Amino acid sequence: xxxxxxxTKIAYVNARLIDPALNYDGPGEVxxxxxxxxxxxxxxxxxxxxxxxxxxxxxxxxxxPGLVDMRVQLREPGEEHKESLRxxxxxxxxxxxxxxxxxxxxxxxxxxxxxxxxxxxxxxxxALAKVYAYGAVTKGLQGKELAEMGLLADSGAVGFTDATRxxxxxxxxxxALQYAATFDLLIIQHPEEPTLATGVMNxxxxxxxxxxxxxxxxxxxxxxxxxxxxxxMTGARYHAAHISTxxxxxxxxxxxxxxxxxTCDTAPFYFALNExxxxxxxxxxxxxPPLRSEEDRQAIVEGxxxxxxxxxxxxxxxxxxxxxxxPFPQAAFGGSGLETLLSVTLDxxxxxxxxxxxxxxxxxxxxxxxxxLDAGVLAKGKKADLVIFDPDRPWKVIADRFRSKSKxxxxxxxxxxxxxxxxxxxGRVVYDILVQGKLDQGK
Amino acid sequence: xRDPAFPHRHLLGIEGLSPLEINHxxxxxxxxxxxxxxxxxxxxxxxxRTIVNLFFENSTRTRTSFELAAKRLGAxxxxxxxxxxxxxxxxTLIDTAVTLNAMxxxxxxxRHPDSGAVKLLADKVNCAVVNGGDGSHEHPTQALLDxxxxxxxxxxxxxxxxxxxxxxxxxxxxRSNFLLLLTMGARVRIIAPRTLxxxxxxxLGVEVFTDMTAGLKDVDIVMMLRVQNERMRGSFIPSVREYxxxxxxDRAKLAQAKPDALIMHPGPMNRGTEIDSDVADDFExxxxxxxVEMGVxxxxxxxxVLAGNNAAHNAAHSAKGGRP
Numbered sequence: 001x002x003x004x005x006x007x008t009k010i011a012y013v014n015a016r017l018i019d020p021a022l023n024y025d026g027p028g029e030v031x032x033x034x035x036x037x038x039x040x041x042x043x044x045x046x047x048x049x050x051x052x053x054x055x056x057x058x059x060x061x062x063x064x065p066g067l068v069d070m071r072v073q074l075r076e077p078g079e080e081h082k083e084s085l086r087x088x089x090x091x092x093x094x095x096x097x098x099x100x101x102x103x104x105x106x107x108x109x110x111x112x113x114x115x116x117x118x119x120x121x122x123x124x125x126x127a128l129a130k131v132y133a134y135g136a137v138t139k140g141l142q143g144k145e146l147a148e149m150g151l152l153a154d155s156g157a158v159g160f161t162d163a164t165r166x167x168x169x170x171x172x173x174x175x176a177l178q179y180a181a182t183f184d185l186l187i188i189q190h191p192e193e194p195t196l197a198t199g200v201m202n203x204x205x206x207x208x209x210x211x212x213x214x215x216x217x218x219x220x221x222x223x224x225x226x227x228x229x230x231x232x233m234t235g236a237r238y239h240a241a242h243i244s245t246x247x248x249x250x251x252x253x254x255x256x257x258x259x260x261x262x263t264c265d266t267a268p269f270y271f272a273l274n275e276x277x278x279x280x281x282x283x284x285x286x287x288x289p290p291l292r293s294e295e296d297r298q299a300i301v302e303g304x305x306x307x308x309x310x311x312x313x314x315x316x317x318x319x320x321x322x323x324x325x326x327p328f329p330q331a332a333f334g335g336s337g338l339e340t341l342l343s344v345t346l347d348x349x350x351x352x353x354x355x356x357x358x359x360x361x362x363x364x365x366x367x368x369x370x371x372x373l374d375a376g377v378l379a380k381g382k383k384a385d386l387v388i389f390d391p392d393r394p395w396k397v398i399a400d401r402f403r404s405k406s407k408x409x410x411x412x413x414x415x416x417x418x419x420x421x422x423x424x425x426x427g428r429v430v431y432d433i434l435v436q437g438k439l440d441q442g443k
Numbered sequence: 444x445r446d447p448a449f450p451h452r453h454l455l456g457i458e459g460l461s462p463l464e465i466n467h468x469x470x471x472x473x474x475x476x477x478x479x480x481x482x483x484x485x486x487x488x489x490x491x492r493t494i495v496n497l498f499f500e501n502s503t504r505t506r507t508s509f510e511l512a513a514k515r516l517g518a519x520x521x522x523x524x525x526x527x528x529x530x531x532x533x534x535t536l537i538d539t540a541v542t543l544n545a546m547x548x549x550x551x552x553x554r555h556p557d558s559g560a561v562k563l564l565a566d567k568v569n570c571a572v573v574n575g576g577d578g579s580h581e582h583p584t585q586a587l588l589d590x591x592x593x594x595x596x597x598x599x600x601x602x603x604x605x606x607x608x609x610x611x612x613x614x615x616x617x618r619s620n621f622l623l624l625l626t627m628g629a630r631v632r633i634i635a636p637r638t639l640x641x642x643x644x645x646x647l648g649v650e651v652f653t654d655m656t657a658g659l660k661d662v663d664i665v666m667m668l669r670v671q672n673e674r675m676r677g678s679f680i681p682s683v684r685e686y687x688x689x690x691x692x693d694r695a696k697l698a699q700a701k702p703d704a705l706i707m708h709p710g711p712m713n714r715g716t717e718i719d720s721d722v723a724d725d726f727e728x729x730x731x732x733x734x735v736e737m738g739v740x741x742x743x744x745x746x747x748v749l750a751g752n753n754a755a756h757n758a759a760h761s762a763k764g765g766r767p
Contacts, residue, residue: 208641209458211558211580211618216642281559325537327557329578 009033009053010427011045012388014437018064019378020361030063032384035426040378058388059437061421064360065376066098066385069341070265070367071241071313073163073334074100074131076122077115078107083318083405085119089128091338091404093431096387096420097314099368099375100129100338104136105163111136111147113155120156128430130385132158132373137167137176137187144169146176150183158371159239161188164288164317164333166223168194173227177236186371188239191223191248192289200329202275202290210281212328215290217245224251231260239370240264242315244289246299253308263370264308267315268344269335269410271300277410283324283331284399285410287317304362305353311367314341318406336409339402344411346391346418356391384427388434393419445752452752453565453572454745456581457622465623469591471744472737476591479515479740488747489518492549496522497539497564498575499555504710504735505575505585509552512742518549518750536560540567549750552742553577558615571749571756573742579613584745585709586619588737590627592730593664595737596705601628606658606700607649608634608690609668609717612641612679616709617668621649634658636690638679655690659699667692667708667718675716683716693719705730 010032017028017040029044030037031053049055069092075083092100102119104110110119116133123131135157136147149160160180166189167173173189180187196219201207203214224240228251231238240252243264255262269287274297277285285291303309317334324331345363348354354362368376375385399412423431448467457465478484494513496506506522513520525535536555543551550571553561558578565572576582594600605624611617611633621631625648633644634652645651652658659665670686680686692706706722706729714720723729 203642205643205646208644209618209647211578211615213579214642281562325563327536327555327560327563327578329557329559 009038009050011049011053011055012058012063012386013045013049013055014060015058015063015388016060017378018062018357018360020065020357020365021377021379023357025355025357028063030378030386032386032424032427035383037378037380037382037384039380056434057437058434061388061390061434062356063386063388065364065378066387066423066425067096067342067363068099068101068367068373068376069097069314069316069338069363070101070311070371071267072100072102072316072338073105073318074102074119075318076106077118081405082320085123085127085131087403087405088316088318088338089126091402092129093423093425094403094420095339096342096389096423097338098129098385098387098423098425099132099373101132101134101158101367101371103161103163104134105141109136109140110134111139111141111152113148113151116152116155116157129425130375132156132371134159134161134188136160137162138172141165143167143172146179149179149185153183153185158373159186159188161241162190164190166190166192166194170226170230174230174234177230177234177238181234181236184237186237186239188241189223189227191220191227191240191243193219193223196222200286201278202292204275204293206275206278210278217247217292217296220245220289221247221251224248228255228260228262231255231262232258235261237261242267242270242289242313243303243309244270244292244300245296249299249303249308253306256308263310265311265313265367266300266304266309267313267337268341269315269337271297271304272344272347273297273410278328281328282410283326283328284335284408284412286328286331286333287335287410288333301348301353304348310362311370312341312345312362313367314338318404319408320406324408334408336399336402336404336406338404340397340409340411340416342387342389342420343395343397343416343418347416349391350417384424386424387420388422389418389420391418393417395419445755446748449748450752452756454583454749455562455565455572455574457583457586457619457626458581460626462627465587465590465627468587468741468744468748469594471748472587472591472740475740475743476737479736484515485517486515487517489513489516489549489750492518492750493547494518494520494746495543495546495548495551496520496575497525497543497551497553498523499525499536499553499560500576502554502575505554508735508738509575509742512739512746515739516743516746518746536564537567540564544569549753550746571753573745573749576615578615579618580615581619582615583619584738584742585616586623587745588734588741589620589666589707589709590623591737591741592707592734593705596730597663600624603629603663604632604661605629605664605666606632606634606662607666607668608655608658608692610639610670610674611635611644611668612639613671613674614668620666621647625649632658632662634690636680655696656699659696662700662704664705664707665692665697665700667706669709669711669713670717672713687716691715691717691719692722694721697722704728707731707734710735
């Protein structure tokens with residue numbers, strides 16, 4: 001980061017440390033010095049923080065590694081009226097996200113080094129949060145010719161995906177995987193057979209009742225099953241984005257048992273909502289993949305509990321009003337997600353489906369490890385990217401108050417529990433609503 | 444005061460209506476059947492009111508039926524045919540709502556090619572809205588006119604066995620009809636090739652058949668649906684002749700139904716595609732012309748009730764606004 005680092009040390013005391021890497025959830029302190037974490041642990045200061053440090057009393061709130069959101073659509077360059085690097089950065093840090101990984105479906109597409117480097121430079125100048133980018137698998141996301149994956153990787157692409165489109169042609173996907181394996185690159189697939197996915201919501205009773213064309217769950221299942229064969233054939237590292245059906249969980253579980261280099265994520269939409277959210281033609285609930293049945297939603301929760309699903313990503317897809325205030329069949333797909341990622345993920349904790357450490361792992365350490373990012377870990381010498389949050393604070397999602405330019409959240413109006421209070425990137429406080437406790441100075 | 448027997452602001456679909464509400468509309472319609480058959484066909488029930496027919500999709504029959512209904516009630520009628528290019532149709536919808544509000548209509552009759560679009564419009568305008576067909580979703584006045592036709596011929600709806608045959612997947616007529624018939628206690632079968640049956644439709648309470656001979660067995664009513672020609676060229680059905688062979692209504696298949704079974708079709712018919720001319724023109728059994736007649740009566744009843752409720756709504760609204 002180009003901006004000067006703060007000179008002072010900051011001691012975060014009276015905290016509940018959540019450290020997925022050490023599987024630790026308990027009392028502790030963190031000392032940051034400039035951009036870095038200088039110390040972290042229990043009884044670090046023996047009641048006496050260093051005299052040259054600013055002391056922040058967390059009053060029992062959680063301190064965790066800053067969140068890593070591995071699936072964000074930035075819209076810059078090309079669609080800045082929907083979201084810019086600046087607005088998405090503000091949205092990110094308000095949700096405790098310190099690192100965003102963005103999809104290459106910008107305009108122009110990130111299928112060459114120049115665009116990737118442009119975004120990296122703009123991000124350094126304008127984004128509060130750290131930004132990494134995926135490169136395109138195919139030129140122009142057209143699914144035909146391979147993009148320059150090797151050069152893009154050299155320019156900083158952390159993985160490769162055709163964003164919201166599947167690499168549908170089996171021969172192209174086979175070669176993409178073979179080529180990626182050559183350089184040990186990760187391919188991330190939007191697993192959906194496009195010829196089956198011509199509808200606008202989940203196929204089934206709801207779609208039939210509403211007279212809307214359905215996308216059968218088999219569109220996802222078929223693509224995943226095909227891809228598992230191609231992964232077995234090529235040995236490439238493969239990650240399935242936003243899985244949404246019970247069969248998808250089974251397919252990934254089986255592949256993992258077979259030892260295939262396969263991982264997957266899901267988005268809060270798919271474990272917190274089902275197709276009923278689209279009732280009354282609510283276009284904010286028009287998502288890709290579509291919200292599924294309640295049985296599928298429960299299977300996704302179980303996949304998170306069992307660990308088959310490695311990570312949770314917001315799948316942040318900002319859309320402007322004009323794209324959503326349309327008859328359902330014409331409205332754009334996608335939901336805003338950065339500002340609700342933490343809170344909705346904490347639902348899993350409140351419902352007893354995940355421990356707090358496990359929930360935080362899926363949105364920090366796990367995606368960072370998967371992509372090889374130096375993030376998601378609370379350890380001495382690491383960059384001081386932190387989120388301080390109250391896991392229980394109740395609040396209501398009001399999309400109109402989002403910092404994101406786009407307000408298209410299917411969670412609008414939802415009562416949630418858990419909120420980011422302070423977000424720290426490279427030691428600097430970038431978001432802060434923390435009300436400090438009063439330390440007992442006598443002891 | 445709103446009509447206590449039908450207190451809804453809009454008629455967007457059959458879904459959610461009670462048997463009493465449906466019967467109330469049908470009873471009102473009966474009165475208009477008598478009026479329409481008399482020499483003086485005019486009523487002044489909607490004198491001074493403005494009805495707008497807003498059609499985003501081509502339609503001659505439904506628009507004419509609404510127009511005639513409104514005129515016979517003494518209302519002023521405006522027909523708006525809005526061209527829908529694929530790029531601008533969404534904008535047009537919201538923009539049109541704003542424009543219409545400035546004209547202070549009492550009732551809008553709206554047809555739109557997208558499911559849910561009429562509801563979206565109803566949320567944005569300050570008058571009553573009747574759905575004249577939205578995408579593959581609902582076409583409630585068609586279901587009401589079909590119900591009226593059946594009730595007059597059979598004396599009841601409860602307990603009848605009705606077969607709905609053809610392109611159920613894309614048909615708003617089919618949805619509104621089976622929702623209404625099931626609500627009124629009829630049994631409904633749908634008969635179509637699997638490519639034209641919506642996913643999990645049996646969960647809505649209909650019985651699914653893929654064989655006309657089995658599906659038509661002992662039915663009281665045979666409702667045929669129009670099959671769009673563009674769906675006949677290999678995407679859903681291999682060909683017209685194959686469709687007619689297996690799913691077209693002819694004398695042989697009709698022989699499975701009850702001897703006094705009624706034949707219905709929402710029009711316009713594709714003779715030789717879904718129905719044999721011989722059957723369509725059978726004066727004894729075909730109710731197709733009668734359906735058109737009932738359409739005007741049903742729309743008169745619906746417009747009268749909605750315009751009345753709208754006036755009550757506006758009165759209540761301005762009373763509230765005028766309170767000190």
